[in-house]
Amino acid sequence: xxxxxxxxxxxxxxxxxxxxxxxxxxxxxxxxxxxxxxxxxxxxxxxxxxxxxxxxxxxxxxxxxxxxxxxxxxxxxxxxxxxxxxxxxxxxxxxxxxxxxxxxxxxxxxxxxxxxxxxxxxxxxxxxxxxxxxxxxxxxxxxxxxxxxxxxxxxxxxxxxxxxxxxxxxxxxxxxxxxxxxxxxxxxxxxxxxxxxxxxxxxxxxxxxxxxxxxxxxxxxxxxxxxxxxxxxxxxxxxxxxxxxxxxxxxxxxxxxxxxxxxxxxxxxxxxxxxxxxxxxxxxxxxxxxxxxxxxxxxxxxxxxxxxxxxxxxxxxxxxxxxxxxx
Amino acid sequence: xxxxxxxxxxxxxxxxxxxxxxxxxxxxxxxxxxxxxxxxxxxxxxxxxxxxxxxxxxxxxxxxxxxxxxxxxxxxxxxxxxxxxxxxxxxxxxxxxxxxxxxxxxxxxxxxxxxxxxxxxxxxxxxxxxxxxxxxxxxxxxxxxxxxxxxxxxxxxxxxxxxxxxxxxxxxxxxxxxxxxxxxxxxxxxxxxxxxxxxxxxxxxxxxxxxxxxxxxxxxxxxxxxxxxxxxxxxxxxxxxxxxxxxxxxxxxxxxxxxxxxxxxxxxxxxxxxxxxxxxxxxxxxxxxxxxxxxxxxxxxxxxxxxxxxxxxxxxxxxxxxxxxxxxxxxxxxxxxxxxxxxxxxxxxxxxxxxxxxxxxxxxxxxxxxxxxxxxxxxxxxxxxxxxxxxxxxxxxxxxxxxxxxxxxxxxxxxxxxxxxxxxxxxxxxxxxxxxxxxxxxxxxxxxxx
Numbered sequence: 001x002x003x004x005x006x007x008x009x010x011x012x013x014x015x016x017x018x019x020x021x022x023x024x025x026x027x028x029x030x031x032x033x034x035x036x037x038x039x040x041x042x043x044x045x046x047x048x049x050x051x052x053x054x055x056x057x058x059x060x061x062x063x064x065x066x067x068x069x070x071x072x073x074x075x076x077x078x079x080x081x082x083x084x085x086x087x088x089x090x091x092x093x094x095x096x097x098x099x100x101x102x103x104x105x106x107x108x109x110x111x112x113x114x115x116x117x118x119x120x121x122x123x124x125x126x127x128x129x130x131x132x133x134x135x136x137x138x139x140x141x142x143x144x145x146x147x148x149x150x151x152x153x154x155x156x157x158x159x160x161x162x163x164x165x166x167x168x169x170x171x172x173x174x175x176x177x178x179x180x181x182x183x184x185x186x187x188x189x190x191x192x193x194x195x196x197x198x199x200x201x202x203x204x205x206x207x208x209x210x211x212x213x214x215x216x217x218x219x220x221x222x223x224x225x226x227x228x229x230x231x232x233x234x235x236x237x238x239x240x241x242x243x244x245x246x247x248x249x250x251x252x253x254x255x256x257x258x259x260x261x262x263x264x265x266x267x268x269x270x271x272x273x274x275x276x277x278x279x280x281x282x283x284x285x286x287x288x289x290x291x292x293x294x295x296x297x298x299x300x301x302x303x304x305x306x307x308x309x310x311x312x313x314x315x316x317x318x319x320x321x322x323x324x325x326x327x
Numbered sequence: 328x329x330x331x332x333x334x335x336x337x338x339x340x341x342x343x344x345x346x347x348x349x350x351x352x353x354x355x356x357x358x359x360x361x362x363x364x365x366x367x368x369x370x371x372x373x374x375x376x377x378x379x380x381x382x383x384x385x386x387x388x389x390x391x392x393x394x395x396x397x398x399x400x401x402x403x404x405x406x407x408x409x410x411x412x413x414x415x416x417x418x419x420x421x422x423x424x425x426x427x428x429x430x431x432x433x434x435x436x437x438x439x440x441x442x443x444x445x446x447x448x449x450x451x452x453x454x455x456x457x458x459x460x461x462x463x464x465x466x467x468x469x470x471x472x473x474x475x476x477x478x479x480x481x482x483x484x485x486x487x488x489x490x491x492x493x494x495x496x497x498x499x500x501x502x503x504x505x506x507x508x509x510x511x512x513x514x515x516x517x518x519x520x521x522x523x524x525x526x527x528x529x530x531x532x533x534x535x536x537x538x539x540x541x542x543x544x545x546x547x548x549x550x551x552x553x554x555x556x557x558x559x560x561x562x563x564x565x566x567x568x569x570x571x572x573x574x575x576x577x578x579x580x581x582x583x584x585x586x587x588x589x590x591x592x593x594x595x596x597x598x599x600x601x602x603x604x605x606x607x608x609x610x611x612x613x614x615x616x617x618x619x620x621x622x623x624x625x626x627x628x629x630x631x632x633x634x635x636x637x638x639x640x641x642x643x644x645x646x647x648x649x650x651x652x653x654x655x656x657x658x659x660x661x662x663x664x665x666x667x668x669x670x671x672x673x674x675x676x677x678x679x680x681x682x683x684x685x686x687x688x689x690x691x692x693x694x695x696x697x698x699x700x701x702x703x704x705x706x707x708x709x710x711x712x713x714x715x716x717x718x719x720x721x722x723x724x725x726x727x728x729x730x731x732x733x734x735x736x737x738x739x740x741x742x743x744x745x746x747x748x749x750x751x752x753x754x755x756x757x758x759x760x761x762x763x764x765x766x767x768x769x770x771x772x773x774x775x776x777x
Contacts, residue, residue: 077770095764160604162597165620184600187754273540275750276603290421291540292739 026053066306073299077292087300097301100279103193107264107280111200112257116250118201119208123216124242126209136213140206147203151270154199158185158271186272193278199267204260208253215246248323255316262309281305381410382675385426386437387419388665395695399688407682409675420738427452432670435679440734441477441485442741444668448479454672455482456680468684472728473701477666485666486683489692490701492722493627493661493731494552494649499614501643502622514556514652517623518587524622525593532588533621534595534602535610536753543746545607546589546753547733548661549625553581555659556652560727567735573766574759582758584652589753596620599753608633615643625649627663628699628718644714648721657726663734664701737770744768 030049034042076083091097126132159169160182167173172182185195227237265282272278289298388396393415400411416422426432438444447453469487477485511517521531536545555563558577565571592598611630613620615638651658667683669676689700693709699718707716733741748765
């Protein structure tokens with residue numbers, strides 16, 4: 001047993017050394033080889049040599065699996081028989097999938113809207129207080145917690161005990177002390193989705209705030225002073241100057257959060273297991289793929305998820321290009 | 328912003344750096360070689376016994392139970408000199424098909440339930456046990472019911488190791504004596520007892536359904552137990568294969584009887600919401616609080632591991648079999664269990680199966696506790712405490728034995744819509760809608776998704 005463990009540790013070390021060191025060595029060797037070549041070829045070849053490993057790795061680990069997923073999405077559970085669009089028809093007609101789509105839209109609107117909105121308000125407000133670093137640190141803190149860790153924390157907040165037993169959940173302790181019946185936050189269908197979304201907002205607001213706060217600080221002071229002299233009140237400054245001037249940061253933050261929300265499955269998995277109408281597309285994909293081992297459906301959902309992210313990425317790239325052009 | 332100009336790329340300071348990194352690279356390569364050698368089983372034994380005969384086993388048993396399993400298999404290794412290379416994994420259901428499909432199947436696999444075997448058997452990837460074991464040897468080792476559970480197309484594919492008895496009701500005899508309650512022998516008596524507990528100001532049932540991403544199995548176990556008692560084993564078997572659809576009256580009746588307990592806030596602390604919010608392992612604690620939060624708890628034998636510290640197991644814990652509903656079906660017992668199946672019938676694998684048919688491994692693990700064996704020749708005295716002996720007795724005396732239906736159904740249903748349907752029903756959803764949804768999710772038999 002001990003030799004087994006020792007060997008495992010050694011292979012881990014070897015993997016790290018080879019993984020990181022090997023790439024460095026690869027670059028140096030390639031560089032050295034290019035240097036042997038005639039002077040006029042070198043500048044043209046060198047960028048290719050430097051890009052090739054990354055492109056190759058992306059091809060092997062991203063492009064090939066994506067294409068294969070797309071291919072598998074037209075086959076049955078065990079990837080044996082061609083089934084045409086059956087998996088996609090399932091994805092867009094199954095009741096559970098429709099609920100997952102509905103929930104994802106709810107997640108997208110609420111998490112993105114509230115995280116960015118709250119982040120923006122906090123960013124503007126903390127700009128004016130002395131204890132700004134402390135306030136920002138506290139709000140940013142959840143960002144350092146993994147989704148699963150956050151879910152465990154929130155389990156305690158949402159915990160439910162029967163009415164005649166002491167409540168250990170924070171929310172239910174408050175509810176009961178106000179004289180109401182305890183609420184099954186994760187079980188009651190009217191609130192369970194909002195309960196999960198709240199966790200994501202708690203995690204993402206700090207991220208939005210930090211980036212937006214940096215952008216707010218980047219607004220030239222003279223513009224704001226000029227507006228004040230012209231008689232603009234604080235709300236007008238916020239609406240007419242702050243928001244337009246940091247709009248590109250807002251878009252970047254919003255798209256990043258949108259992509260994060262589309263990928264979320266851990267919170268759902270840990271908190272409710274997707275039961276009682278709380279499934280989202282990504283958690284549904286995991287379940288189809290690994291619990292039910294229906295590779296066709298799992299792949300079809302993965303393709304849909306990928307296609308849903310593409311417009312967001314395109315907006316981001318387009319925006320980025322425009323910025324580069326105006327710079 | 329730092330930028331890579333062409334000048335940067337052209338300059339040649341990389342050469343000395345490359346020399347500096349070279350030893351590191353070689354060192355890494357060396358380590359990789361060392362560990363690569365270390366992977367092969369011969370090398371870990373010092374390389375001297377290259378001719379050691381081995382049998383590879385892949386199983387779902389991990390953690391503390393793995394030590395028990397090793398102890399149970401130790402005499403085999405000593406007697407035969409055959410080494411068992413056991414690989415335990417939590418991802419058994421995902422890993423095994425990958426290993427088999429890639430031509431790297433273990434010689435023997437320890438399945439957590441027989442349902443997972445069907446696909447391999449259909450593909451002709453497993454070897455029937457009766458190909459190399461005499462029928463007589465099998466019937467001497469296991470009761471007919473257990474052999475039937477591992478038989479597919481008239482051929483036996485599994486040798487049992489561990490049994491789980493699910494149809495048990497746990498109670499606290501001290502509380503029962505104090506309140507003057509008696510153990511019910513029929514379902515009606517049990518419901519009358521429940522009503523009496525309510526009249527006395529108590530709550531009868533401890534029920535916890537939450538189990539992370541496996542939430543729902545407690546509910547489906549209940550429904551299966553009731554199905555066996557109301558519809559009988561034959562209808563139950565039809566239900567498992569969907570010959571009897573989910574939206575048929577017998578299934579509806581089983582769900583309804585379950586709902587009369589699970590959805591009743593007078594019967595279960597917090598009603599359906601309380602049941603769904605309570606982790607399955609916590610529910611039994613209600614028996615031992617003062618005053619007791621609940622008096623009865625239906626759960627499998629494995630729940631004994633969740634009995635809180637400080638409880639006097641001899642005085643405060645006892646069990647009775649879940650009582651019958653329709654008298655003609657008697658007291659059926661719902662079971663689960665682990666069984667060995669063979670992929671490569673090497674002489675070593677055959678020897679291992681022969682050994683597993685002897686009572687030795689079963690008695691060893693039984694003596695370690697927390698284990699029940701379906702083996703005929705394991706005497707009650709092999710179990711370390713009275714409670715386990717009682718469970719073994721209930722198992723042996725069962726009128727009818729059936730395997731957990733959700734484990735036998737296609738996973739889309741058995742771990743999917745049946746689980747979520749049970750949860751939806753406990754939460755208060757309309758039963759007809761729940762049942763038609765489960766029925767609608769039953770996969771096309773053509774696809775063979777089992």
